[in-house]
Amino acid sequence: MxxxxxxxxxxxxxxxxxxxxxxxxxxxxxxxxxxxxxxxxxxxxxxxxxxxxxxxxxxxxxxxxxxxxxxxxxxxxxxxxxxxxxxxxxxxxxxxxxxxxxxxxxxxxxxxxxxxxxxxxxxxxxxxxxxxxxxxxxxxxxxxxxxxxSQVLYYNKKLLNEDQVKTYEDITKNATFGANLKVVDAYKIAPLFMSVGDKLFGDNGEQVDGTNWNNAAGVSVLQWIADQKDNTGFVNVGDDYIAQFENKKIAAFESGPWDKEKATEAVGKENLGIAVYPKMNIGGNEVQQKAFLxxxxxxxxxxxxxxxxxxxxxxxxxxxxxxxxxxxxxxxxxxxxxxxxxxxxxxxxxxxxxxxxxxxxxxxSEPDYSVVMPKIPEMTNFWTASAAVLSDTYNGSIKPDQYQEKLDQLVKDISGNKE
The missing domain is CATH 3.40.190.10 (Periplasmic binding protein-like II)
Structure with a gap:
């Protein structure tokens, strides 16, 4: 070297x-x-x-x-x-x-x-x-x-090919995708709101009142999450996602570089595929799924x-x-x-x-695929508040007619506005 x-x-x-x-x-x-x-x-x-x-x-x-x-x-x-x-x-x-x-x-x-x-x-x-x-x-x-x-998409080449991992719909139609929506990690799931064009703390991530998730696009994100419960190609996984990847219960999942070695051991070096995030259909629109950078x-x-x-x-x-x-x-x-x-x-x-x-x-790391995680102090409000809304939506505790109300409150909670 x-x-x-x-x-x-x-x-x-x-x-x-x-x-x-x-x-x-x-x-x-x-x-x-x-x-x-x-x-x-x-x-x-x-x-x-x-x-x-x-x-x-x-x-x-x-x-x-x-x-x-x-x-x-x-x-x-x-x-x-x-x-x-x-x-x-x-x-x-x-x-x-x-x-x-x-x-x-x-x-x-x-x-x-x-x-x-x-x-x-x-x-x-x-x-x-x-x-x-x-x-x-x-x-x-x-x-x-x-x-x-940044997180990437890991997939089993025996179950999916390069073309099939380009969209979430093709992944779940031809095989299975695993994620935890019962107990959401906001780091992994919340960027769905930015995927549909919404902002977290404004354009540069430093505007306290710049979160606009309580709009029609934000409602479509909650509906998408709720819909995964009936998606036969989606598998809810917890901390056992590597084991599920190994036993082929899931063919793809999203995680960071820290999981490469485990993913390789699970399916073998020759079978492990790595790709950027797929495109997905949310609210009737095809969007590029984004991650936090x-x-x-x-x-x-x-x-x-x-x-x-x-x-x-x-x-x-x-x-x-x-x-x-x-x-x-x-x-x-x-x-x-x-x-x-x-x-x-x-x-x-x-x-x-x-x-x-x-x-x-x-x-x-390019803007089309990720959003640089905001660094303002109010981010401490973000993690728990957003994870709760996303989890409750998937679990059915929040009904469709409550989506707007819950997002209105979430935007206030994220900004630290207690009113």
């Missing part, structure tokens, strides 16, 4: 930009020890679980070309980044991994700041538009993207530096390096990571194009 990590390190940051940024709201005194006995700057990096070996490897070139920076790698659960960092920012990591939907709350609470212009411009030049959207909040860039994540980020927490511009500059240099083309190429090709890149050059590489899953995820 050939990748030039050191080439990236030519790009740096002007110290003046950091000084301007840290002059506001930071104590000029540095009471915390940020340098080691040999005079080097110490940076603590929180990485996701089971990835320390990979980062130890790719950081060798970084430390070789930045001998004045020492990186301490600590594994944590990145899904809890917001909780762990906000608990005590001054004791948390200098640089940490996080899913992009936590960005809004971290920015609004003052934990992370807008990144220096040099780095923001580099992200705009090199990363995909959806990655930039995930790293931005209120028109400013706050973090460094390094991966994208997640963006993996690295963010800088300035609190531990306590105004030390040298340390903050080192933090940003490290975060940018972890988002670089070289590291993204390395993590794509490393089977222990296998993360789909945000860097446009890596997305065009032959290696990615020859990887069925990665290629499908990159296609799914």
């Amino acid at each position: 050939k990748w030039n990590l050191r080439k990236f390190l030519v790009f740096g940051i002007t110290l003046s930009s950091v000084l301007v940024m840290t002059a506001c709201g930071s104590d000029s005194k540095n009471d915390k020890q940020s340098t080691s006995s040999d005079g080097s700057t110490e940076v603590t990096l929180w990485v996701t679980t089971d990835s320390k070996k990979f980062y130890t490897k790719v950081l060798k070139d970084f430390e070789k070309d930045n001998s004045n920076i020492k990186v301490k790698v600590v594994e944590t659960e990145d899904a809890k980044a917001q909780e762990n960092v906000k608990k005590d920012p001054s004791s948390a990591a200098d640089v940490f991994a996080l899913p992009h939907d936590q960005l809004g709350q971290l920015v609004d609470s003052g934990v992370i700041q807008e990144i220096p212009k040099e780095y923001a411009d580099k992200i705009k030049d090199e990363q995909s538009e959806t990655a930039l959207e995930g790293a931005s909040y209120k028109d400013n860039v706050y973090a460094f993207p390094y991966g994208i994540e 997640g963006v993996k980020l690295y963010a800088v927490n300035q609190a531990p530096a306590n105004g030390d511009a040298k340390k903050i500059a080192a933090d940003y240099k490290l975060a940018s390096y972890l988002s670089s083309e070289a590291v993204q190429k390395a993590q794509l090709e490393d089977k222990s990571r296998n993360i789909v890149p945000t860097n446009m050059n890596v997305q065009k590489s032959d290696y990615l194009k020859n990887d069925e899953l990665a290629n499908a995820v990159v296609t799914m």
Whole structure:
């Protein structure tokens, strides 16, 4: 595997930009020890679980070309980044991994700041538009993207062919599709509303009162969900979906890259097909089913530096390096990571194009196939409220004549409006 990590390190940051940024709201005194006995700057990096070996490897070139920076790698659960960092920012990591939907709350609470212009411009030049959207909040860039994540369609090639998985109707007519509608996971099912053209928190996902699911298109989504109970090609599955895939009770299901290995074991490598989401008929209209798109980020927490511009500059240099083309190429090709890149050059590489899953995820990242998950704090209202309405519709607790009323209330609940 050939990748030039050191080439990236030519790009740096002007110290003046950091000084301007840290002059506001930071104590000029540095009471915390940020340098080691040999005079080097110490940076603590929180990485996701089971990835320390990979980062130890790719950081060798970084430390070789930045001998004045020492990186301490600590594994944590990145899904809890917001909780762990906000608990005590001054004791948390200098640089940490996080899913992009936590960005809004971290920015609004003052934990992370807008990144220096040099780095923001580099992200705009090199990363995909959806990655930039995930790293931005209120028109400013706050973090460094390094991966994208979307669900895809897994199917058994013995039961379905490439043409049959292009539409949901063909899948369920020729075989079976499995999903959990009894106990809905809103991450998986709620994007049906965006598939019919509705908005969640407006066009950019940042408008608190911008959800419009309580319209005719939204009602058609609830009707579609209710109709699946009588669809002989639909099978409601719970946590047993991989077992059902293995025993051929279901021929297709939708999930993320995390299930590829299990799906392969279930039907065999030669029988596993991977495709983008199918088109489907909702309310008499053929629409492209959409998924939520997640963006993996690295963010800088300035609190531990306590105004030390040298340390903050080192933090940003490290975060940018972890988002670089070289590291993204390395993590794509490393089977222990296998993360789909945000860097446009890596997305065009032959290696990615020859990887069925990665290629499908990159296609799914396009606006026709996915919506970047909103990152505003009100998303905390969304998950439980929407899942309850969707589950109750399938289970029959909500009747057709109640759809409009329930959607009106859901829109209020999502926005945090208690009236």
